[in-house]
Amino acid sequence: MEKLRYTPFHERTSALCQPQNWRRWAGYFVVGSYELTIDREYWAIRNAAALIDVTPLMKYMIKGKDAANLLHRVTTRDIHKMSVGQVYYTGWCDDEGKLIDDGTVARMDETTFRLTAAEPNIRWLMMNAVGLDVEISEVSDSVASLSLQGPNSRVVLNRVCESDLDGLKYFRLIKNKLGGVEVTISRTGYTGDLGYEIWMDAKDAIKVWDVLMEAGQDYGITPVGILALDMARVEAGLFMLDVDYTSSGHAWIESQKSSPFELGLDWTVALDKPGYFVGRKALEKEKHEGSAWKMVGIEIDWVGMEQLYAEVGLPPQIPGTAIRASMPILVGNVQVGYASTASWSPLLKKYIALAHLQKPYYELGTDVRMEITVEHQRKHAPAKVVKLPFYEPEWKKK
Amino acid sequence: MTNNNYDAIIIGGGHNGLVAAAYLARAGKKVVVLERRHMVGGATITEEIIPGFKFTEFSYVVSLLRPEIIRDLKLPQHGLKILPLPSTFTPMDNGDYIAGWDDHDTTRREIYRHSPKDAEAYDEYGRRMARLAKAIKPILGMLPPDPTSLSPKDLMGLLKLGQFASTLTEKELYGLSKIMTQSAADMLEEWFETDALLGTKSASGIIGTFLGPRSPSTAYVLLHHYMGEIDGAFRAWGFAKGGTGGIAESIASSARAFGAEIRLNATVKQVIVKGGRAVGVALENGDEIYAKAVLSSADPFVTFLKLVDQKYLPDDLTHSIKKFRTRGSSGKVNIALSELPKFTALPDSNVLHRGAVSISPSIDYIERAYDDAKYGRFAKEPYVDMIFPSMIDPDMAPPGKHVMSCFVQYAPYDIEGGWDDTKREAFGEAVISTIERYAPNIRRAIIGKQVLTPLDIESISGITGGNIFHGELLLHQLFFMRPATKWSGFRTPIKGYYLAGSGAHPGGGIMGSPGKFAAELALKDGI
Numbered sequence A: 001m002e003k004l005r006y007t008p009f010h011e012r013t014s015a016l017c018q019p020q021n022w023r024r025w026a027g028y029f030v031v032g033s034y035e036l037t038i039d040r041e042y043w044a045i046r047n048a049a050a051l052i053d054v055t056p057l058m059k060y061m062i063k064g065k066d067a068a069n070l071l072h073r074v075t076t077r078d079i080h081k082m083s084v085g086q087v088y089y090t091g092w093c094d095d096e097g098k099l100i101d102d103g104t105v106a107r108m109d110e111t112t113f114r115l116t117a118a119e120p121n122i123r124w125l126m127m128n129a130v131g132l133d134v135e136i137s138e139v140s141d142s143v144a145s146l147s148l149q150g151p152n153s154r155v156v157l158n159r160v161c162e163s164d165l166d167g168l169k170y171f172r173l174i175k176n177k178l179g180g181v182e183v184t185i186s187r188t189g190y191t192g193d194l195g196y197e198i199w200m201d202a203k204d205a206i207k208v209w210d211v212l213m214e215a216g217q218d219y220g221i222t223p224v225g226i227l228a229l230d231m232a233r234v235e236a237g238l239f240m241l242d243v244d245y246t247s248s249g250h251a252w253i254e255s256q257k258s259s260p261f262e263l264g265l266d267w268t269v270a271l272d273k274p275g276y277f278v279g280r281k282a283l284e285k286e287k288h289e290g291s292a293w294k295m296v297g298i299e300i301d302w303v304g305m306e307q308l309y310a311e312v313g314l315p316p317q318i319p320g321t322a323i324r325a326s327m328p329i330l331v332g333n334v335q336v337g338y339a340s341t342a343s344w345s346p347l348l349k350k351y352i353a354l355a356h357l358q359k360p361y362y363e364l365g366t367d368v369r370m371e372i373t374v375e376h377q378r379k380h381a382p383a384k385v386v387k388l389p390f391y392e393p394e395w396k397k398k
Numbered sequence B: 001m002t003n004n005n006y007d008a009i010i011i012g013g014g015h016n017g018l019v020a021a022a023y024l025a026r027a028g029k030k031v032v033v034l035e036r037r038h039m040v041g042g043a044t045i046t047e048e049i050i051p052g053f054k055f056t057e058f059s060y061v062v063s064l065l066r067p068e069i070i071r072d073l074k075l076p077q078h079g080l081k082i083l084p085l086p087s088t089f090t091p092m093d094n095g096d097y098i099a100g101w102d103d104h105d106t107t108r109r110e111i112y113r114h115s116p117k118d119a120e121a122y123d124e125y126g127r128r129m130a131r132l133a134k135a136i137k138p139i140l141g142m143l144p145p146d147p148t149s150l151s152p153k154d155l156m157g158l159l160k161l162g163q164f165a166s167t168l169t170e171k172e173l174y175g176l177s178k179i180m181t182q183s184a185a186d187m188l189e190e191w192f193e194t195d196a197l198l199g200t201k202s203a204s205g206i207i208g209t210f211l212g213p214r215s216p217s218t219a220y221v222l223l224h225h226y227m228g229e230i231d232g233a234f235r236a237w238g239f240a241k242g243g244t245g246g247i248a249e250s251i252a253s254s255a256r257a258f259g260a261e262i263r264l265n266a267t268v269k270q271v272i273v274k275g276g277r278a279v280g281v282a283l284e285n286g287d288e289i290y291a292k293a294v295l296s297s298a299d300p301f302v303t304f305l306k307l308v309d310q311k312y313l314p315d316d317l318t319h320s321i322k323k324f325r326t327r328g329s330s331g332k333v334n335i336a337l338s339e340l341p342k343f344t345a346l347p348d349s350n351v352l353h354r355g356a357v358s359i360s361p362s363i364d365y366i367e368r369a370y371d372d373a374k375y376g377r378f379a380k381e382p383y384v385d386m387i388f389p390s391m392i393d394p395d396m397a398p399p400g401k402h403v404m405s406c407f408v409q410y411a412p413y414d415i416e417g418g419w420d421d422t423k424r425e426a427f428g429e430a431v432i433s434t435i436e437r438y439a440p441n442i443r444r445a446i447i448g449k450q451v452l453t454p455l456d457i458e459s460i461s462g463i464t465g466g467n468i469f470h471g472e473l474l475l476h477q478l479f480f481m482r483p484a485t486k487w488s489g490f491r492t493p494i495k496g497y498y499l500a501g502s503g504a505h506p507g508g509g510i511m512g513s514p515g516k517f518a519a520e521l522a523l524k525d526g527i
């Protein structure tokens, strides 16, 4: 009988998960938080080394003479420009140029790619592969993955990897041996900090976990759940499928769909690449005419918000985690958009949010107001449109 | 060549001086900070006294640093990170311990183990203190009201305070007025019965004072330290990345980015006054630097009695400053360790080493430590507040090794016969043997140490008397009386000369408010 799955790290993660705080992710159980308060987990990402089980990511191997052609056709990036060992972040669209999903493509060799996605995409890939010399296989269950994020992540990996990672550039990948186990390591992550993702055969998962935990002991390595990760990704200005946008495949109505431009992914849409790709026409048109919406960062003015709470005699009451909820955003008394994830940033000491705003309100510096509930009353806290990411340490790409 | 004409000179590159400089530079002013030492930070510095081991030399934890300053000066972009300090652990003489955690239920269970009554009181006490702190907290964020003046501006200030106090119930108001005069011990004993809990709680009432937990007016100090903890759920005590020197470095970096200049090894000898106005300063090396305003973040004694000619100041002010209580009573022992101390009460776990460890088994224990100091001796069995910075920020010590910061009370500045190397060594020894009683392996773990007496604090940081807060945080030295009645508003009798350090409102601790307020006032005065 089918049940929800445990990841191959479960034996370790379940022993460490004090609050029994489990979350579901793509049919797997993963740890929400390991400790009773998530502060230390959050700070491990920003100040030390956070070990995160990201196995539930969907993973596809795309192999064959036409592998690059397929991805060139499906995604918005210029895949033919990719060198072996390079990783691209990309989205992929339907014919109307609306985003289906997003993830990373890694070029393992000339004719082999690994694609990660948030949701199942094998059917979509196969439909687009008709007539192409390419083999698509799903490896979601057989490849385990760990994300090691934070300023100490490189030092820790260097202690246990056969070849050191000093030369591995941002969004590149290498084959390596970690504690004797064959792995690939990409310099990628979902935190906007220095960080790596380690891909291994599921049967080696526990070994790799143990080697890393041991090697990281004096470097502040900390198992981190997805709640702390959620805060870090908001600071990094990274959105999430089903939270910050709806896949065009799942949308009930047109207005639920988003184009890559509307999500601020302009830099991933290679309109200058040769040939056809899915959504090209619509994207060209949108580029030309301008987008009706844009995802931006907003910073809620703390003093202004404090004032709203002070009126009823309270200090500001916002949760210390990311909030996945839709919060209306206004200019004057007119709603011009909504925030989809908000979070307290322990590092910036700011309340920040990813917001979707209509033209022309998405321009940097625009003064807006976000709806908050103060003691059961709707109030509107002053906020400002700011540049994403909210936080980007200099060592992220160095 | 540096031009020696500025809009503002800041004397002292402690965190307040740097905050003042950053705010002035941000407003477009040409600013120079003059610091007598070879490094910035004053009482917030980190130094590698033993190679590889970074000591957060004086101050070690932070909670009061104003979030608006962090935001205004973009300190996170300049490296500031305040890491959580999740627990407090107090070993007891019977081999047990009591701990406070960052989780409410766990803390409640832990206290319940010792006293079901205390576990319940703990909740109520926390709420009461938070409400009181909230009621009076707005004063930290505004210029001090002067009740003796009737100017509309000050009156508004008082009303503002009154408005917040009006959120309190009558019982709480009564409680508040009691707290203003009570001893920490009297107040706490109304709530709790467990000795180690009482000892640990009472300790925040005596930090930086030359008083014991049974001395009147220490209850208020306790409340004062509570203020950092109430902005939502986010501002408990924390540890700054890189030690508190990391805070000073980030503010200095921000100030420079706004265009401020920082000169090190630049000791100010005197403020130059012309026509009743401060117009510049003379350095020890003979240089003269001119500016429209001079802001001193040195302590009140240095600011008023050493740097300016007394003829410019009214007698009542000089008199008050001479009486301002700045006698140091605290010392610091910083230790490099080859291994973590193992507490007998908790042999198999390092989890509580990530938080504070407090040697405070009872109120009487601390009061006895104070008795030693009262009679001119350092405490043989002192109150010690320890943290292990390397457990919070692994970069503080080489891999596998640790650093330990011990804040110690009491060590009187005026020790009988004066401080010397032998007494310093004996003081360090008293601290180590105190810790050894609870963690017997400490001695063999020591790689090296730095012992700082109040005299050392004075000679290194320049703070007169070595008082950690530039003057005790007692009620009669706070608000509109800090540093002296009539002169609490950062301005001084000399036009263009401002007090911008911890000796000004709202007081000591790593907060930044005095520097910010003084800078804002100088801007308002049109420099």
Ligand SMILES: Cc1cc2nc3c(=O)[nH]c(=O)nc-3n(C[C@H](O)[C@H](O)[C@H](O)COP(=O)(O)OP(=O)(O)OC[C@H]3O[C@@H](n4cnc5c(N)ncnc54)[C@H](O)[C@@H]3O)c2cc1C
Pocket: B011, B012, B013, B014, B015, B016, B017, B034, B035, B036, B037, B040, B041, B042, B043, B044, B057, B058, B059, B060, B061, B062, B063, B064, B266, B267, B268, B269, B297, B298, B299, B302, B330, B331, B332, B407, B457, B460, B461, B462, B463, B466, B467, B468, B469, B470, B500, B501, B502, B503, B507, B508, B509, B510, B511
């Ligand atoms: C041992 C100890 C432990 C402490 N622990 C904590 C703690 O854990 N948490 C907390 O919040 N607070 C703590 N404090 C208090 C806190 O550190 C101070 O209140 C605060 O750092 C003072 O900052 P400041 O800028 O006002 O003054 P300072 O830091 O004293 O800076 C004044 C600066 O002026 C310079 N100066 C003086 N005279 C001259 C001159 N003539 N010319 C040029 N420069 C001059 C000095 O060298 C110094 O750098 C502690 C203090 C000490 C000493």
